[in-house]
Amino acid sequence: MTRQYLSVRVGAVVLDIEGTTGSISHVRDVLFPYARKRIASWMRENRSSTEHLGIMHSLRDLTGTADLSEEAAITVLHGWADHDVKAAPLKTLQGWIWARGYATGELSGHVYPDVPEALSRWEEQGIACYIYSSGSESAQREWFSHTAYGDLTRRLSGYYDLTSAGPKFEPLSYETISTNIGMPGKQILFASDVAEELNGARDAGWHTVAVRRQDDERGADVPGHPVITSFDDLHLDVSAE
Numbered sequence: 001m002t003r004q005y006l007s008v009r010v011g012a013v014v015l016d017i018e019g020t021t022g023s024i025s026h027v028r029d030v031l032f033p034y035a036r037k038r039i040a041s042w043m044r045e046n047r048s049s050t051e052h053l054g055i056m057h058s059l060r061d062l063t064g065t066a067d068l069s070e071e072a073a074i075t076v077l078h079g080w081a082d083h084d085v086k087a088a089p090l091k092t093l094q095g096w097i098w099a100r101g102y103a104t105g106e107l108s109g110h111v112y113p114d115v116p117e118a119l120s121r122w123e124e125q126g127i128a129c130y131i132y133s134s135g136s137e138s139a140q141r142e143w144f145s146h147t148a149y150g151d152l153t154r155r156l157s158g159y160y161d162l163t164s165a166g167p168k169f170e171p172l173s174y175e176t177i178s179t180n181i182g183m184p185g186k187q188i189l190f191a192s193d194v195a196e197e198l199n200g201a202r203d204a205g206w207h208t209v210a211v212r213r214q215d216d217e218r219g220a221d222v223p224g225h226p227v228i229t230s231f232d233d234l235h236l237d238v239s240a241e
């Protein structure tokens with residue numbers, strides 16, 4: 001593939017995680033099964049806690065079953081986990097389970113080698129960097145706190161998830177982030193491996209760049225968006241506005 005260098009003038013960068021800053025297979029093969037295996041025991045061990053009550057409340061809401069039992073809730077969560085349904089209660093619970101795994105050193109967050117370098121580069125340029133992922137905000141923090149390159153959270157200015165920003169295909173979610181960052185869309189660049197997410201950002205007036213890693217089976221064609229295989233290929237200039 002021809003190497004494509006992309007040059008964009010921005011004030012902030014918003015990054016997706018899975019398939020963009022870290023490998024998809026790490027989530028699929030390591031993190032998801034780790035959480036799936038611990039859903040039932042977490043629910044039983046944390047029964048009556050505020051967290052448990054919160055999960056039960058949102059599950060009853062989402063399923064429309066006011067008297068949903070804990071066992072039925074576990075079945076729903078298992079079903080969602082098996083089909084990677086990006087439902088907020090599952091994402092929240094996964095985040096808590098992973099946090100414990102990170103704390104005990106059983107888990108670490110995967111980042112590609114060009115990511116810490118890019119974060120340093122942008123920090124030096126004064127370009128703020130944010131994360132927007134369907135994984136919960138706390139899961140995102142844990143991921144970047146425990147990487148092979150150490151704690152990278154120092155270089156990140158904020159985190160957005162399905163709860164704080166909304167669904168990743170929706171332009172409105174990007175408008176919400178833009179307002180929250182305090183910068184117009186035309187000064188923000190969104191990097192992701194998923195075309196529908198990039199379309200959402202573009203429709204909100206953002207700059208976009210598709211990231212397709214060399215080991216990505218989907219190939220390096222993302223219609224309507226420039227594509228890079230590594231952040232080494234992305235050159236950012238600071239927006240004058």
Ligand SMILES: [Mg+2]
Binds near residue numbers: 019193
């Ligand atoms: Mg992704």
